[in-house]
Amino acid sequence: MYLIGYDIGSSSIKAALVEVETGATLAVAQSPATEMGMIAHQPGWAEQDPDEWWQHVCTATRQLLADCLIAPAEIKGIGISYQMHGLVVVDEKMKPLRPSIIWCDSRAVQYGNLAFDEIGHEKCRSHLLNSPANFTAAKLAWVKENEPGIFAKIRYFMLPGDYIALRLTGEPMTTPSGLSEGILWDFQKNDVADIVLDYFGFDKKLVPHVTPTFSLQGKLTPEAAAATGLAEGTPVTYRAGDQPNNALSLNVLQPGEVAATGGTSGVVYGVVDRPTYDLQSRVNGFCHVTHGPSNHQSPITNHRIGILLCINGAGSLYRWLRQTVGQGSISYPDMERLAASVPIGSDGLRILPFGNGAERMLGNLDPGAQVNGLQLNRHTAAHLYRAGLEGIAFSFVYGVQILKEMGLGITVMRVGNDNLFQSAVFSKTIATLLGCSIDVVETTGAVGAAKAAGVATGIYPSIEAAMASVRVTGRYEPEMERVGEYRAAYGAWEGDLAKAIA
Numbered sequence: 001m002y003l004i005g006y007d008i009g010s011s012s013i014k015a016a017l018v019e020v021e022t023g024a025t026l027a028v029a030q031s032p033a034t035e036m037g038m039i040a041h042q043p044g045w046a047e048q049d050p051d052e053w054w055q056h057v058c059t060a061t062r063q064l065l066a067d068c069l070i071a072p073a074e075i076k077g078i079g080i081s082y083q084m085h086g087l088v089v090v091d092e093k094m095k096p097l098r099p100s101i102i103w104c105d106s107r108a109v110q111y112g113n114l115a116f117d118e119i120g121h122e123k124c125r126s127h128l129l130n131s132p133a134n135f136t137a138a139k140l141a142w143v144k145e146n147e148p149g150i151f152a153k154i155r156y157f158m159l160p161g162d163y164i165a166l167r168l169t170g171e172p173m174t175t176p177s178g179l180s181e182g183i184l185w186d187f188q189k190n191d192v193a194d195i196v197l198d199y200f201g202f203d204k205k206l207v208p209h210v211t212p213t214f215s216l217q218g219k220l221t222p223e224a225a226a227a228t229g230l231a232e233g234t235p236v237t238y239r240a241g242d243q244p245n246n247a248l249s250l251n252v253l254q255p256g257e258v259a260a261t262g263g264t265s266g267v268v269y270g271v272v273d274r275p276t277y278d279l280q281s282r283v284n285g286f287c288h289v290t291h292g293p294s295n296h297q298s299p300i301t302n303h304r305i306g307i308l309l310c311i312n313g314a315g316s317l318y319r320w321l322r323q324t325v326g327q328g329s330i331s332y333p334d335m336e337r338l339a340a341s342v343p344i345g346s347d348g349l350r351i352l353p354f355g356n357g358a359e360r361m362l363g364n365l366d367p368g369a370q371v372n373g374l375q376l377n378r379h380t381a382a383h384l385y386r387a388g389l390e391g392i393a394f395s396f397v398y399g400v401q402i403l404k405e406m407g408l409g410i411t412v413m414r415v416g417n418d419n420l421f422q423s424a425v426f427s428k429t430i431a432t433l434l435g436c437s438i439d440v441v442e443t444t445g446a447v448g449a450a451k452a453a454g455v456a457t458g459i460y461p462s463i464e465a466a467m468a469s470v471r472v473t474g475r476y477e478p479e480m481e482r483v484g485e486y487r488a489a490y491g492a493w494e495g496d497l498a499k500a501i502a
Contacts, residue, residue, distance in 0.1 A: 001074060002020060002026070002070060002075045003078075003079070003451065004016065004017055004075050004079075004230070005445075005446040005447060005448065005449030005451070005452070007446040008053055008080065009242065012030050012031065013031050013053060014029070015029045015030075016064075016449075017068055017450070018451055020459055025443075025444075026068050027067045027068050029064040039099055044105070045105050046103075046104045047101055050100050050160070050163045054163075057167075061230060065229050072229060072234070073231045075231065076234075077234070077235055077459065078220075078236045078238075079239070079448075079452045080161045080236065080238065081239075081240060081242050081245035081246070081445040081446065082159065082161030082242060083102060083103050083242055084103055084159070084241035084242055086139075087100060087140055087158075088159070088160060089150065089157050092155045094155070094170070094172065097154060098143070104264075104356055106364075107142055108134050112141075112183075118199065119196070125277045126188065126277075128183050128186065128193060129276070129285035129286070130284045133183070133364060136157070136184065137183050137196050137202075140202065144200065154206055155172075155206070159241070161241070165217055168218065168228075169218025169221060169224070170218065171217065171218035172208040174209070174210055176190075177288070177289060177291070179207075179210065181286055184197070187275045213238065213239065213287075214237065214452065215237065216236075218236050219232075219233045219236070235457060237453045237456035238452040239449075243259075243306070243308055244269070245289065245448055245449055246269065246445050246448065247306060248448050249451075250414040250416065250443065250448075251441070255271050256270075256409055257270070258413050258414065260396070260438075261419055261421075262396075262419045262421055264315045264356075265310055265314050266310070266311035266395065267310050268309040270306070270403060271288055271305070271307075272303075282363065283310075283361060283403060284360070286306050287304075288304040288305060291305065307403060309361060309399040309400065311359065311361065311392070312359055313352075313369060313392075314356075315420055317355060317369060318335075318388050318389065326381070336423050338381065338385050338386075339386035339423075342382050342385075344390075344429075344489055346379075346390060346489075347375075347379065347383055348492075349383045350371075350387055351369065351371050351388050351391035352367065352368075352500060353392045354366070354367050354368060354395070361398070361402060362501055363501075365501050367500040367501055389423055389425045389426045390429055391493065392420065392426065393427075396430050397430060397434060397490060412436060412439055414441050415427075416441060416443060417440050428476055431477060432480065432482065432483055433483075433487065440474035441471070441472055442473045443470055452466065
């Protein structure tokens with residue numbers, strides 16, 4: 001028996017095939033081979049075509065089946081991980097009415113901020129754990145005001161993963177976890193947040209049917225089976241946003257455990273056992289995949305809240321350096337080799353990586369990216385690469401201080417093996433400044449989603465059993481003998497940031 005998992009990212013779509021008996025990953029396919037583009041009609045905007053995601057799901061699935069030569073009927077469950085906070089709106093025929101407004105689009109900040117003020121800060125924090133800010137609800141409010149003709153045709157609004165599940169099953173559904181990402185879940189009522197719907201004037205009929213994260217969420221339609229090459233009737237049994245799913249994939253399930261990722265955006269995600277919030281709304285609390293009972297309308301007896309720190313300007317900066325400084329011809333390993341040849345602190349060159357939209361941890365300010373301390377007769381491309389990695393690492397450290405203020409202890413951080421944490425320069429900077437080790441785990445979001453799908457089908461007796469085969473393949477330890485150099489470099493960078501957001 002096998003399971004398949006999808007990771008619906010903003011850069012690419014990944015599909016993974018997992019063997020149930022051994023837990024081994026047989027293959028991972030990606031589409032497209034290069035990164036998907038974004039539509040940006042105005043500064044701060046970022047959109048993608050949901051049907052492009054679907055086409056890449058189909059391509060990656062067919063590639064996976066061709067690579068592994070297995071019968072589609074042997075696949076017993078499908079799990080979906082997806083980019084969080086996006087908005088997809090569909091009409092009566094379940095067709096997208098416009099491109100998706102994705103996670104890093106900052107056009108709706110003012111709508112969320114006004115809602116925060118008018119609903120009331122304390123009410124938002126206690127019921128939603130967050131300000132509506134720039135999340136899905138605020139993005140839908142932007143559509144309502146600026147595109148009333150489109151808004152009038154909306155049958156359902158969805159998260160990106162909800163749309164892919166819809167294409168697979170024909171069933172319009174969402175989850176408590178997904179709604180909490182959009183700031184549309186009331187943690188006191190354990191139900192859809194009427195206080196948000198009523199404030200924005202959204203009819204509750206626009207909300208798809210709510211189903212648990214682990215549940216039978218529909219079966220493949222004949223049309224989806226023909227498009228993907230999978231078997232008709234294959235069940236979809238799990239969906240979650242990429243960061244809760246990434247934490248699950250890294251076996252971060254219990255309070256005090258922390259996951260991190262350094263992809264297009266940077267994320268630190270910790271689990272706590274009570275609904276909690278940051279008074280300044282710089283980080284966010286969402287339903288973790290293990291939150292609550294299987295029935296979302298039953299009393300909550302198992303609080304598992306994921307506290308998420310997000311840095312928009314992370315891998316996007318390093319990709320920009322590769323394309324612009326390296327003219328797209330240098331590899332990331334070669335960039336790492338050059339960065340490692342430069343001293344800690346990059347000989348005084350410092351980069352603020354915040355050039356990918358409003359930054360939540362900076363109070364939704366958008367200071368942009370900055371290069372500081374540049375000396376034309378001294379600094380080289382190697383300095384820029386190291387300063388870029390350090391700038392992203394420093395932003396992680398800056399954000400983790402907020403999590404520590406909320407009482408989240410961090411002794412070990414678990415990370416995947418397919419992002420910025422492949423860089424020793426990047427990882428050792430974080431480990432040393434935080435005084436913690438970083439465990440590199442051999443998994444991906446698509447693999448985690450596949451294994452999670454096996455929990456709801458009953459193939460695995462528990463989430464812990466599904467993740468039992470996860471193994472640590474490497475570890476970064478703090479360089480405490482050089483901590484003074486790291487702290488000096490971080491202090492100079494933090495001074496630049498203070499000026500930028502003053």
